[in-house]
Amino acid sequence: MSESAYLCVEMIENASLGPQSRLMRLGVLLLSGCCLAGCVSRPELGRLEPARTWKAAEANQGVAVDAEHFYAIDDRAIGKYEKTTGRKVAEWRAPSGSPVRHLNSGIVVAGQLLVAHSNFPAKPDESSVEYFDVDTLRPTGRKIFEQPPGSLTWLVPSGEGWLACFAHYRLNGDPAQSRLVKFDGRWNALASWSFPSELLARFGAFSCSGGGYALDGRVWVSGHDARELYVLDLPPGGGTARWLGTVGFVSRGQAFAWDPTRPQELYSIQRKTREVIVSRLSHGSP
16 A cells, blocks of 8 residues: 555544544545545656657558658558658558458568557457568568457567557447457467556546557557556566556557667657657656
8 A cells, every 4th residue: 555545544544533523524535535546646757759740641540660661550551651751652552352441550570560450340359460561561461369359459579479459449348358468479378467447547438559668668558549658567477457657748649659770769640630740758768
């Protein structure tokens, strides 16, 4: 129990030792409520300040980045852009009959762009990882999850395997069922974590849209539309993730990506204006 929680308990116990006026009782209850609210608050760990902004027609779901390019992601389209000029150099659009329905986040691994995909909002849940060649953006394969625990919104390498998020939304489910899942290199599930109730409240009717490891080795995640990133600690073996703190940024949620060549820089999107935003942490350290 935190120091503020002990203070709340002590105040309530002292208030019950003798007769109190209604006004005093009300004051104690209000103050103890403030203390308890403080028990679930999380510190501000820094703020990501915008450094550059690029227009990108596909900036609707998320963005991926590698050494020379960024990749704006829409439901059924991807645009490849130069990092230094913002010039589009390639694009892919799902052809008629494509199984691609709802792309989410992306990450570049070993010359391949891996994009999280689901059939949201359809049920039952279907999820897959779509593979694209980073030079041509041509599809090269897909990994289909059998009976996925939700709609895949993001994945990143984790050790010799993967960390992925499967989301649920109030539109057709319960956000509390959203899970982070650790896989080995053969996509066998090793552990899973739920989100703490206080963080679910920040997600509202939605869920976790983006995530990734920062320089501190912790998992940072985003919601659907809040201008915040949340820093998590994942207990070994699974359970409930611990929410350690919050970092403000200008984007309204959605998927983001750390620049592998400038790990203090984060790429995110502003879907309303179809922009990709490059931000730097103004204080603190990821």
